[in-house]
Amino acid sequence: MNHDIKTMLESDLLERYLIGSTSSKENYKIEEYIARYPEVKQKYTELQEDLESYTMSFSRPAPDQVKKNVMKTIRKEKKRSTPWYYNAAAVIAVIFCTSTILLLYQNKQLLYKNGLVNEEIAALKSDILNTNSKLDDVKNQFLILNNPKTQKYILKGNRRAKNLKTVAYIDPVEKLSMVNIVSLPELPKEQVFQMWAEIDGKMVSLGVLENAQNKLLSIPFKEGAKSYNITIEPKGGNINATEENMVASIYLR
Incomplete structure:
Protein backbone atom coordinates (compact mmCIF):
# COMPACT_ATOMS: atom_id res chain seq x y z
CA MET A 1 0.00 0.00 0.00
CA ILE A 144 19.75 21.36 -32.26
CA LEU A 145 19.45 24.14 -34.85
CA ASN A 146 21.99 26.42 -33.18
CA ASN A 147 24.65 23.85 -32.43
CA PRO A 148 27.39 24.02 -35.13
CA LYS A 149 28.11 20.32 -34.55
CA THR A 150 24.57 19.30 -35.51
CA GLN A 151 24.59 16.91 -38.48
CA LYS A 152 22.00 17.31 -41.23
CA TYR A 153 20.79 14.47 -43.48
CA ILE A 154 18.29 14.64 -46.34
CA LEU A 155 16.28 11.50 -47.05
CA LYS A 156 14.60 11.33 -50.46
CA GLY A 157 12.14 8.70 -51.55
CA ASN A 158 12.82 6.12 -54.24
CA ARG A 159 10.48 5.33 -57.14
CA ARG A 160 7.87 3.96 -54.71
CA ALA A 161 7.66 7.31 -52.92
CA LYS A 162 9.02 9.94 -55.29
CA ASN A 163 7.55 12.89 -53.40
CA LEU A 164 8.97 11.82 -50.04
CA LYS A 165 11.50 14.23 -48.57
CA THR A 166 12.59 14.53 -44.96
CA VAL A 167 15.49 16.26 -43.25
CA ALA A 168 17.02 14.60 -40.18
CA TYR A 169 19.03 16.55 -37.61
CA ILE A 170 21.37 14.81 -35.16
CA ASP A 171 23.09 16.64 -32.30
CA PRO A 172 25.73 14.24 -30.92
CA VAL A 173 26.67 16.67 -28.14
CA GLU A 174 23.21 17.13 -26.59
CA LYS A 175 22.17 13.66 -27.87
CA LEU A 176 19.10 15.01 -29.64
CA SER A 177 17.48 13.86 -32.87
CA MET A 178 14.76 15.57 -34.88
CA VAL A 179 13.20 15.20 -38.28
CA ASN A 180 11.55 17.79 -40.50
CA ILE A 181 8.85 16.38 -42.80
CA VAL A 182 9.17 18.38 -46.02
CA SER A 183 6.70 16.22 -47.96
CA LEU A 184 5.08 12.81 -47.60
CA PRO A 185 3.18 11.01 -50.38
CA GLU A 186 -0.39 9.92 -49.71
CA LEU A 187 -0.73 6.31 -48.57
CA PRO A 188 -3.78 4.06 -48.24
CA LYS A 189 -5.48 4.41 -44.84
CA GLU A 190 -4.16 1.02 -43.73
CA GLN A 191 -0.49 2.02 -44.26
CA VAL A 192 2.00 4.45 -42.69
CA PHE A 193 5.60 5.57 -43.12
CA GLN A 194 7.88 4.39 -40.31
CA MET A 195 11.45 5.52 -39.59
CA TRP A 196 14.26 3.20 -38.46
CA ALA A 197 17.85 3.46 -37.28
CA GLU A 198 20.27 0.66 -38.21
CA ILE A 199 22.32 -0.32 -35.15
CA ASP A 200 24.70 -3.32 -35.27
CA GLY A 201 22.90 -4.66 -38.32
CA LYS A 202 19.43 -4.42 -36.71
CA MET A 203 16.61 -2.02 -37.49
CA VAL A 204 15.41 -0.11 -34.42
CA SER A 205 12.13 1.81 -34.72
CA LEU A 206 12.19 5.60 -34.37
CA GLY A 207 8.44 5.86 -34.71
CA VAL A 208 5.74 6.48 -37.27
CA LEU A 209 6.16 9.64 -39.35
CA GLU A 210 3.31 12.11 -38.99
CA ASN A 211 2.26 14.20 -41.96
CA ALA A 212 3.26 17.46 -40.25
CA GLN A 213 4.95 19.44 -42.97
CA ASN A 214 7.66 21.98 -42.16
CA LYS A 215 7.54 21.13 -38.49
CA LEU A 216 10.40 19.69 -36.46
CA LEU A 217 9.44 16.48 -34.68
CA SER A 218 11.52 14.84 -31.98
CA ILE A 219 12.69 11.27 -32.60
CA PRO A 220 14.66 9.03 -30.23
CA PHE A 221 18.43 9.57 -30.26
CA LYS A 222 20.21 6.28 -30.97
CA GLU A 223 23.88 5.97 -30.12
CA GLY A 224 25.87 4.11 -32.77
CA ALA A 225 23.26 4.41 -35.55
CA LYS A 226 24.80 3.59 -38.97
CA SER A 227 21.89 4.69 -41.15
CA TYR A 228 18.39 6.13 -41.17
CA ASN A 229 15.69 4.33 -43.13
CA ILE A 230 12.02 4.80 -43.96
CA THR A 231 9.67 1.93 -44.80
CA ILE A 232 5.98 1.48 -45.53
CA GLU A 233 4.31 -0.46 -42.70
CA PRO A 234 0.77 -1.42 -41.58
CA LYS A 235 -1.26 1.25 -39.77
CA GLY A 236 0.00 1.74 -36.23
CA GLY A 237 3.58 0.79 -37.11
CA ASN A 238 5.50 -2.45 -37.02
CA ILE A 239 7.85 -4.15 -34.55
CA ASN A 240 10.22 -5.28 -37.28
CA ALA A 241 11.09 -3.33 -40.40
CA THR A 242 9.68 -4.63 -43.67
CA GLU A 243 12.87 -4.10 -45.65
CA GLU A 244 11.30 -4.96 -49.00
CA ASN A 245 9.08 -1.89 -48.42
CA MET A 246 12.09 0.43 -48.00
CA VAL A 247 11.43 3.83 -49.67
CA ALA A 248 14.33 5.95 -48.35
CA SER A 249 17.73 5.34 -46.78
CA ILE A 250 20.85 7.31 -45.93
CA TYR A 251 24.13 6.37 -44.23
CA LEU A 252 25.30 8.52 -41.31
CA ARG A 253 28.75 9.97 -40.94
Whole structure:
Protein backbone atom coordinates (compact mmCIF):
# COMPACT_ATOMS: atom_id res chain seq x y z
CA MET A 1 0.00 0.00 0.00
CA ASN A 2 1.19 3.53 -0.80
CA HIS A 3 2.92 5.05 2.24
CA ASP A 4 0.87 8.29 2.02
CA ILE A 5 -2.39 6.31 1.85
CA LYS A 6 -1.35 4.21 4.85
CA THR A 7 -0.49 7.35 6.82
CA MET A 8 -3.88 8.87 5.93
CA LEU A 9 -5.79 5.74 7.04
CA GLU A 10 -3.85 5.42 10.30
CA SER A 11 -4.31 9.08 11.24
CA ASP A 12 -7.49 10.70 12.55
CA LEU A 13 -7.83 13.06 9.58
CA LEU A 14 -10.88 11.29 8.14
CA GLU A 15 -12.66 11.26 11.50
CA ARG A 16 -11.96 14.96 12.07
CA TYR A 17 -13.00 15.78 8.51
CA LEU A 18 -16.31 13.97 9.03
CA ILE A 19 -17.16 16.11 12.06
CA GLY A 20 -15.88 19.32 10.45
CA SER A 21 -12.79 19.97 12.60
CA THR A 22 -10.15 20.04 9.83
CA SER A 23 -8.54 23.05 8.19
CA SER A 24 -9.18 24.06 4.57
CA LYS A 25 -5.70 22.79 3.63
CA GLU A 26 -6.44 19.43 5.25
CA ASN A 27 -9.87 19.34 3.56
CA TYR A 28 -8.26 19.73 0.14
CA LYS A 29 -5.83 16.86 0.80
CA ILE A 30 -8.52 14.57 2.27
CA GLU A 31 -11.00 15.23 -0.55
CA GLU A 32 -8.31 14.53 -3.15
CA TYR A 33 -7.44 11.21 -1.48
CA ILE A 34 -11.13 10.21 -1.24
CA ALA A 35 -11.58 10.87 -4.96
CA ARG A 36 -8.35 9.18 -6.09
CA TYR A 37 -7.92 6.16 -3.83
CA PRO A 38 -10.66 3.50 -3.41
CA GLU A 39 -9.31 2.33 -0.04
CA VAL A 40 -9.57 5.86 1.39
CA LYS A 41 -13.09 6.29 -0.04
CA GLN A 42 -14.10 2.92 1.47
CA LYS A 43 -12.74 3.96 4.89
CA TYR A 44 -14.60 7.30 4.66
CA THR A 45 -17.83 5.50 3.76
CA GLU A 46 -17.37 3.15 6.73
CA LEU A 47 -16.85 6.12 9.04
CA GLN A 48 -20.04 7.72 7.71
CA GLU A 49 -21.96 4.53 8.42
CA ASP A 50 -20.39 4.31 11.89
CA LEU A 51 -21.41 7.90 12.62
CA GLU A 52 -24.96 7.18 11.52
CA SER A 53 -25.06 4.05 13.69
CA TYR A 54 -23.65 6.02 16.60
CA THR A 55 -26.33 8.68 16.16
CA MET A 56 -29.04 6.03 16.03
CA SER A 57 -27.64 4.44 19.19
CA PHE A 58 -28.93 7.38 21.20
CA SER A 59 -32.44 6.10 20.59
CA ARG A 60 -32.90 3.91 23.71
CA PRO A 61 -35.93 1.88 24.85
CA ALA A 62 -37.74 3.52 27.73
CA PRO A 63 -37.16 1.96 31.18
CA ASP A 64 -39.82 -0.51 32.34
CA GLN A 65 -40.95 1.74 35.18
CA VAL A 66 -41.49 4.63 32.81
CA LYS A 67 -43.52 2.38 30.53
CA LYS A 68 -45.68 1.28 33.45
CA ASN A 69 -46.31 4.88 34.50
CA VAL A 70 -47.23 5.86 30.96
CA MET A 71 -49.63 2.93 30.59
CA LYS A 72 -51.20 3.75 33.93
CA THR A 73 -51.76 7.33 32.88
CA ILE A 74 -53.27 6.21 29.56
CA ARG A 75 -55.79 3.97 31.33
CA LYS A 76 -56.90 6.87 33.52
CA GLU A 77 -57.24 9.10 30.51
CA LYS A 78 -60.90 9.23 29.41
CA LYS A 79 -60.48 11.66 26.59
CA ARG A 80 -60.13 10.30 23.12
CA SER A 81 -57.76 13.01 21.94
CA THR A 82 -54.17 11.96 21.28
CA PRO A 83 -51.92 12.69 24.28
CA TRP A 84 -49.50 15.59 23.78
CA TYR A 85 -46.42 13.41 24.27
CA TYR A 86 -47.47 11.25 21.28
CA ASN A 87 -47.46 14.32 19.12
CA ALA A 88 -44.15 15.46 20.59
CA ALA A 89 -42.60 12.05 19.96
CA ALA A 90 -43.87 12.07 16.39
CA VAL A 91 -42.45 15.55 15.76
CA ILE A 92 -39.08 14.54 17.23
CA ALA A 93 -39.03 11.39 15.08
CA VAL A 94 -39.81 13.38 11.92
CA ILE A 95 -37.14 15.97 12.75
CA PHE A 96 -34.58 13.24 13.44
CA CYS A 97 -35.33 11.35 10.20
CA THR A 98 -35.33 14.57 8.16
CA SER A 99 -32.00 15.66 9.63
CA THR A 100 -30.44 12.26 8.96
CA ILE A 101 -31.64 12.18 5.34
CA LEU A 102 -30.46 15.77 4.80
CA LEU A 103 -27.03 14.96 6.25
CA LEU A 104 -26.62 11.92 4.00
CA TYR A 105 -27.76 13.91 0.96
CA GLN A 106 -25.32 16.73 1.74
CA ASN A 107 -22.47 14.22 2.10
CA LYS A 108 -23.29 12.68 -1.28
CA GLN A 109 -23.47 16.13 -2.87
CA LEU A 110 -20.13 17.05 -1.31
CA LEU A 111 -18.46 13.90 -2.63
CA TYR A 112 -19.93 14.57 -6.08
CA LYS A 113 -18.67 18.17 -6.08
CA ASN A 114 -15.26 17.02 -4.83
CA GLY A 115 -15.14 14.54 -7.70
CA LEU A 116 -15.80 17.34 -10.20
CA VAL A 117 -13.13 19.53 -8.63
CA ASN A 118 -10.59 16.72 -8.74
CA GLU A 119 -11.42 16.05 -12.39
CA GLU A 120 -10.77 19.72 -13.15
CA ILE A 121 -7.48 19.57 -11.23
CA ALA A 122 -6.45 16.47 -13.20
CA ALA A 123 -7.31 18.24 -16.47
CA LEU A 124 -5.23 21.26 -15.43
CA LYS A 125 -2.30 19.01 -14.53
CA SER A 126 -2.59 17.35 -17.93
CA ASP A 127 -2.58 20.76 -19.63
CA ILE A 128 0.51 21.76 -17.66
CA LEU A 129 2.30 18.56 -18.67
CA ASN A 130 1.39 19.13 -22.32
CA THR A 131 2.60 22.73 -22.13
CA ASN A 132 5.87 21.66 -20.50
CA SER A 133 6.33 19.03 -23.21
CA LYS A 134 5.85 21.67 -25.92
CA LEU A 135 8.32 23.97 -24.17
CA ASP A 136 10.86 21.13 -24.06
CA ASP A 137 10.36 20.59 -27.79
CA VAL A 138 10.98 24.28 -28.50
CA LYS A 139 14.08 24.22 -26.29
CA ASN A 140 15.41 21.12 -28.06
CA GLN A 141 14.72 22.68 -31.46
CA PHE A 142 16.71 25.75 -30.47
CA LEU A 143 19.62 23.62 -29.23
CA ILE A 144 19.75 21.36 -32.26
CA LEU A 145 19.45 24.14 -34.85
CA ASN A 146 21.99 26.42 -33.18
CA ASN A 147 24.65 23.85 -32.43
CA PRO A 148 27.39 24.02 -35.13
CA LYS A 149 28.11 20.32 -34.55
CA THR A 150 24.57 19.30 -35.51
CA GLN A 151 24.59 16.91 -38.48
CA LYS A 152 22.00 17.31 -41.23
CA TYR A 153 20.79 14.47 -43.48
CA ILE A 154 18.29 14.64 -46.34
CA LEU A 155 16.28 11.50 -47.05
CA LYS A 156 14.60 11.33 -50.46
CA GLY A 157 12.14 8.70 -51.55
CA ASN A 158 12.82 6.12 -54.24
CA ARG A 159 10.48 5.33 -57.14
CA ARG A 160 7.87 3.96 -54.71
CA ALA A 161 7.66 7.31 -52.92
CA LYS A 162 9.02 9.94 -55.29
CA ASN A 163 7.55 12.89 -53.40
CA LEU A 164 8.97 11.82 -50.04
CA LYS A 165 11.50 14.23 -48.57
CA THR A 166 12.59 14.53 -44.96
CA VAL A 167 15.49 16.26 -43.25
CA ALA A 168 17.02 14.60 -40.18
CA TYR A 169 19.03 16.55 -37.61
CA ILE A 170 21.37 14.81 -35.16
CA ASP A 171 23.09 16.64 -32.30
CA PRO A 172 25.73 14.24 -30.92
CA VAL A 173 26.67 16.67 -28.14
CA GLU A 174 23.21 17.13 -26.59
CA LYS A 175 22.17 13.66 -27.87
CA LEU A 176 19.10 15.01 -29.64
CA SER A 177 17.48 13.86 -32.87
CA MET A 178 14.76 15.57 -34.88
CA VAL A 179 13.20 15.20 -38.28
CA ASN A 180 11.55 17.79 -40.50
CA ILE A 181 8.85 16.38 -42.80
CA VAL A 182 9.17 18.38 -46.02
CA SER A 183 6.70 16.22 -47.96
CA LEU A 184 5.08 12.81 -47.60
CA PRO A 185 3.18 11.01 -50.38
CA GLU A 186 -0.39 9.92 -49.71
CA LEU A 187 -0.73 6.31 -48.57
CA PRO A 188 -3.78 4.06 -48.24
CA LYS A 189 -5.48 4.41 -44.84
CA GLU A 190 -4.16 1.02 -43.73
CA GLN A 191 -0.49 2.02 -44.26
CA VAL A 192 2.00 4.45 -42.69
CA PHE A 193 5.60 5.57 -43.12
CA GLN A 194 7.88 4.39 -40.31
CA MET A 195 11.45 5.52 -39.59
CA TRP A 196 14.26 3.20 -38.46
CA ALA A 197 17.85 3.46 -37.28
CA GLU A 198 20.27 0.66 -38.21
CA ILE A 199 22.32 -0.32 -35.15
CA ASP A 200 24.70 -3.32 -35.27
CA GLY A 201 22.90 -4.66 -38.32
CA LYS A 202 19.43 -4.42 -36.71
CA MET A 203 16.61 -2.02 -37.49
CA VAL A 204 15.41 -0.11 -34.42
CA SER A 205 12.13 1.81 -34.72
CA LEU A 206 12.19 5.60 -34.37
CA GLY A 207 8.44 5.86 -34.71
CA VAL A 208 5.74 6.48 -37.27
CA LEU A 209 6.16 9.64 -39.35
CA GLU A 210 3.31 12.11 -38.99
CA ASN A 211 2.26 14.20 -41.96
CA ALA A 212 3.26 17.46 -40.25
CA GLN A 213 4.95 19.44 -42.97
CA ASN A 214 7.66 21.98 -42.16
CA LYS A 215 7.54 21.13 -38.49
CA LEU A 216 10.40 19.69 -36.46
CA LEU A 217 9.44 16.48 -34.68
CA SER A 218 11.52 14.84 -31.98
CA ILE A 219 12.69 11.27 -32.60
CA PRO A 220 14.66 9.03 -30.23
CA PHE A 221 18.43 9.57 -30.26
CA LYS A 222 20.21 6.28 -30.97
CA GLU A 223 23.88 5.97 -30.12
CA GLY A 224 25.87 4.11 -32.77
CA ALA A 225 23.26 4.41 -35.55
CA LYS A 226 24.80 3.59 -38.97
CA SER A 227 21.89 4.69 -41.15
CA TYR A 228 18.39 6.13 -41.17
CA ASN A 229 15.69 4.33 -43.13
CA ILE A 230 12.02 4.80 -43.96
CA THR A 231 9.67 1.93 -44.80
CA ILE A 232 5.98 1.48 -45.53
CA GLU A 233 4.31 -0.46 -42.70
CA PRO A 234 0.77 -1.42 -41.58
CA LYS A 235 -1.26 1.25 -39.77
CA GLY A 236 0.00 1.74 -36.23
CA GLY A 237 3.58 0.79 -37.11
CA ASN A 238 5.50 -2.45 -37.02
CA ILE A 239 7.85 -4.15 -34.55
CA ASN A 240 10.22 -5.28 -37.28
CA ALA A 241 11.09 -3.33 -40.40
CA THR A 242 9.68 -4.63 -43.67
CA GLU A 243 12.87 -4.10 -45.65
CA GLU A 244 11.30 -4.96 -49.00
CA ASN A 245 9.08 -1.89 -48.42
CA MET A 246 12.09 0.43 -48.00
CA VAL A 247 11.43 3.83 -49.67
CA ALA A 248 14.33 5.95 -48.35
CA SER A 249 17.73 5.34 -46.78
CA ILE A 250 20.85 7.31 -45.93
CA TYR A 251 24.13 6.37 -44.23
CA LEU A 252 25.30 8.52 -41.31
CA ARG A 253 28.75 9.97 -40.94
